[in-house]
Amino acid sequence: MLNTILNGLLPVAFVIMLGWLSARIGLLKHGDADVFATLIIRFALPFALFEGAVRTSPDKLHNVGFALCLTLGLMGTYVIALGIGRFVFRHDLRTATMQALVCAFPDMAYFGAPILAAVFGPEGFLAVLVGNLITSLFMLPLTIVLTGLGNNNGTATERTDVLRVFRQSIARAVIHPIVWLPVSGMVLSFCHVTLPEPVLTSVGLIAKAAGGTSLFALGLMLYGERFVINANILVNLGIKNFVQPALMALGAVLFGVVGAPAHQAIITGAVPTATAAAMFAIKSNTYTRDATATILVSTILGVFTEGLLIACFF
Template sequence: MSSVFLNVAPIFLLILMGWIAARTGLLREQTGDGLAEFVFKVALPALIFRTLAEAHFQGASPFRLWIAYFAGVAVTWTVGHLMARHLFGRDAKIGVIAGMSSAFANNVFIGLPLVGRSVGDDGIVAISILLAIHLPFMMVVGTILMEHASAKVDGKEKRGLLSVVRQVGANLVRNPLVIALTLGLGYNLTGFGALPAVVKSVVDQIASVTAGAALISLGMTLRKYPVKGNLGLATVMALLKLILLPASVFAFAQVLGLSKAWTSAMVLTASVPTGINAWILAVRFQSGGSLAASVISITTIFGIVSVSFWAWVLA
């Protein structure tokens, strides 16, 4: 267990370093925002492109991977929503934000560095395949559910599925991660083999800074998500995120017979803290912002325990 902890600890120490740098004023808040933008628009796309361009899929189908992960998401989201509505007596809008906060993993800024460090290139291939549909699927479902909840709670007219899909799709076309996924898979399918030496050298140098830059930038932005209000509900959602989601994904991965590397990648990324997208949706619909922020911070504080535990189980 100690060796597993030592492998996981650097992930969260880098997040802590970023938080301390921002908290003490060593680095300005704008620096964290700029670093996060660099990671999202340059470093992560470079890592994803290189990995997929040179990956050997060997006929592996992505559908079992997607089913295993999103079945776990469905279980956790449903439990979180029902607990918020019936155990804590919150309205339908808070129920959606609670469920999404319990089931939306930060698989870009934490999942990718963690899987790359713990599983290797096979794990990065798996999580890249997940990322191909994770954000659009989660945001479409979340937006539709919030539209429906807003119509029920506020009496607003809800938009149709086509309108929501069109809006999310327009955003995704410009998403650097989606572009990198498309280019990487496209190059792989051409059968050209390894990247040209000069291109590979440049891409490798950019990709090599991804993990550290992503984690430090995340730590610097955590000040935006303080723990305030909804502490009881936020704590329960955090427990679902760190325990139920990875456990559900692990169970479905076993049933569907995923390879060890892909199972490890899916479970580890499911065990990481909550991503910011639940908070973004909450702010947009003006409901549950403090709840989502609290879940993000709580899961980040205690994520090292969850990640270490699941890394130990998988080992």
């Protein structure tokens, strides 16, 4: 069991440390993280999600109860965090949206996958694949739309014309690679279209860069940042590491998900915040310090919550 947890944590800590050291010895600068963020959000992560979708058998996506359970856990957490950010902390819409993404977007692919595979075997990847499809179809497009609506850089006329801004935000979301590429992969899967192996190999080459590059960029971002714990971060940790797995458990009860799939959903909910959330914060120049601090502490805390859940289930 200790090896299971270490297999999920040690690679994460190692790559983050490499990013931090690269800034410490002067090979890269703190500001270079923005370049990595562009690579991740525009190329590596969309293709990683596309590859996961297109390689998933449509039969594995037909478990409606399991999908609804994950949707409740992921999007329910998003809505709760958005409401807290907007009405409790009184953030503007753009900042509250980033806080919601930080609280609701678990690092399923790069932290959760090794643990789920070690505990459940190959079927453990189902939660990762379905969860990533839910974030691609709902969470990330909603984030793009809401940050577009909360953009204060437009003219006064644009800010008052809510419908026009909303249409523009929807259009930006639809054409964003992180939205249409995973959706395209899901469509190909449901249509039983098998892409040629050279195409999949080409996609996989850039897709594999998403995980390591995200973690490296996080380490680069953390260098020079003063470690902080404030009310925002404490609330984020409570929502991400405790409320989200609780919502997954509630979803399992409501939608009749039992056994290994229920355990997969709950363990997925306890996975720390995805580094991609920090990349979104960098690209929108919003909530960056609290996002990186939340990811760092959430990752450390995630080791204990995951270990506790594994000990309870097995």
